[in-house]
Amino acid sequence: MGAVSSPTSRDLRRIYRRLRRRFGDAGWWPGETPFEVCVGAILTQNTSWSNVEKALSRLRRRGLLSFARLAALPPSRLAPLIRSSGYYNVKARRVRAFLDFLEAQYRGRVEEMAGEPAAALRARLLAVPGIGRETADSIVLYAAGLPLFVVDAYTRRVFSRLGLLRGDEPYDEVQRFFMEKLRPDARLYNDYHAQIVLLGKDVCRPRPRCDRCPLDDLCPKRGV
């Protein structure tokens, strides 16, 4: 149920190879440290990355992109610094909640999160207010390096364009769609999702311009 058609793991690998051919090794999450990845994952909620990058750069310039420095900052002082990322009051509180969690559970060290199973870490993160499925999975995969496939707006858009998803399936269902077909490999999940985002940014816009899409012959919307 859910998927419009029933692609096999071979289909997903074929799409991946096609994307790799176009974009190369994405080697991707735009963050310089695992800690930055966590902060970025929260700031990018429903926000374009360019706006997030402005906020991260601001924090970086002030030397605030570390647990110790950021934890010393109350949300009321963090909020204006992340203004460009939108929803800044909400996000300041969410960053704070994450920092409290990180301190309580992992002594403030993101690296220590990698020491437990992906599913267990995900469940813990989901208990943090302001961290939902996508943000939790982004942290698990891109900061902790554990194998969970990240589902985001790009994932839904690209694969619904391909006719392989409706696009409105529940998050966990879309995640299973990928994880049941791909081997549990964090590097694969990382790069696959990165490729999807690159394609989504590049051609699979809401108003599609599919003329340059490397998946043309797979895409029912070709020529739209």
Place this chain on the structure above:
DNA sequence: GGCCAGGACACCA
């Protein structure tokens, strides 16, 4: 000036 962007959550029926 309107639309869109790598969500999460409270509230309501």
Place this chain on the structure above:
DNA sequence: TGGTGTCATGGC
């Protein structure tokens, strides 16, 4: 359980 409103900036 599903639908809706809220949070907000910046680029095009």
